[in-house]
Amino acid sequence: MIRRALISVSNKQGLEEFARGLQSLGVEILSTGGTAKFLREKGIEVKEVAEITKFPEILDGRVKTLHPLIHASILAKRDDPSHMRTLAELGVEPIDMLVVNLYPFEETVLRGAGLDEAVEQIDIGGPTLIRAAAKNFKWVAVVTSPEQYGSILKELREKGELSERTRLELARRTFAMTSAYDAAIENYLGQLEGEKLPKILCLWAEKLQDLRYGENPHQAAALYRWGEGLAQGRKLQGKELSLNNLVDLDAAWSLVQEFEEPTAAVIKHTNPCGVASAENICQAYRLARECDP
Template structure:
């Protein structure tokens, strides 16, 4: 490990005399360059950035005028030069550094504005292998890291907002403060870390490595929050680069700022409702504490909401409502009859939005579309000292996937009910039991330590709200290890059961189902959710 050299302390204010600008995204570039030139700053630039500045009538030097070397190798080599990195890394008040700079004609660079080749956007857009590789920036991250390391003297900007902060900070005396340079350096290293994380994840995907030896991922801050799950916990919300759908892409049209729990529950609601193709009709899911308390389809969106609400109107109070089609005024009117924390939908009619404006505290979120429940992806979860990674649960069943294991085969209506119930069970915390009929949940038992209790609680909830379980389907997200849970469901009135199967007690469970005249199918797929 290198020993820390005995450098003099960095000055608070450093006059900006020379700036190096080299950007891929030229948003605001000319305005920033003009602001610097007006303060007497010498501008040095590369390629298209230099041309854009020169075309605006501003004096600017090409980087080759400093290095004595032209750009070469298709622009891959232009700033990787001792004149550039010496100007960035030189500690101006250190005698040895100062002597080396003078001996080799290295001029100090006080400000760097670099944003990187758009690798993340290129990969997200499905660029081919060669195009993605060509969009891996090398010189940019090298300059960013050099400037950030020498933040005692150099201000490093990677975003337009950084540049605006520097320009504003220079207003009085043309200098930057040490505090600002430290903050910029921290942001700069976070940017290069996120960039490298995106590249490493892309390479792992290209190579088919499900578990690379090192794993990195990064996000961009969306908002800091008042607190997390509880008031004594700090929290923030981050967005992955270039998300296509999901809660992270939602636009909040109105309402209070989203809390940690709001976002967590809304994500659960939106992932569930995405299981229902809007082309096959409206559907609604009502979520409380990340568990569905009611899900239903309907002839209209309002009817779907009313049927979902009927499953558990008590728990729906203060819940999250997710819709699979545009929110209309008729549905909005009904939703607003009880207190709801968040409503999320793929769009909203203006008259529906107008109704929500009368309830200022209700949060209304809209997105460009629904998540694809079959799309590959990954789920992360922190544990003490590390994190777990797994693929998204993209399981989706059809009637052809079901294996009838009882003497009585299910009717077509029972098959529809079983598939509907199993789809919901996939989004219920384990152990999970769901009763459903005619596209409506009738009872949900979630998060119990044994499956019999989940079946009993789901039936009690149905009874509490006057819902008849006679002829319903029962879904269990994992196998019944013993007949007791299945018999609990049969006693409640269900006539068809869907479960993964695979228990050493399957024969006893099947025999119990036959004795009660139930139809039962095995999926061969378990959908635990913890």
């Protein structure tokens, strides 16, 4: 049963509705800094983490939740009498849910921020909290995305608690997210050093969408995004893309990167049917199309 939830998020999307939903179910809400201020402004009752730890936020907010009392409340095994005695002796109660999303490191880097700004967006407390909660998934639910709010509230309202299967899936997604987060940081720092063949290669990819089918209609496929590139693009019109469409698009994208002038490429099954450069992209497209009318 969820009695206490710690909420500390950078992305406030959907938070008011979710917090109100938890409050209506009798869940006590703990929070920090900007999140606590946001919730109070919405009329939602919040208890500051500093009231529990008796320790203020320091270093411009770099240290907020990195405290033994908070992590003991998350990591304690509820079926271990010695763990529960320790919590009682410390005067703290278990935390049953973490609602945390991380500083937007990758988004900061992608918009061209400098090193100092990027470093400030490396989250420390957030990953520490959610990894602790994910480790203790038997008793603690960890919510890391606004996309999860609706299904979490639905299950709590219908069943009064979250199943172990749900908590396990939330934990799995948490470790996937922290792995991707650390990989993005490592990749960024490696690029600063100009390292091309690192000793440890960290790869991650985010699923953007399911595709209509794979190379053949009986095969399943999905589009994943890793760093910059074609997957950052936006489809303006037309039906959903298939794997073959995306492979051809990638071939065209790679080809036109070889030219400095405005260039267009027409691709069929990854083979160039026509390529042309011109003073503007419209003229380049017409010339490329005329290569193989």
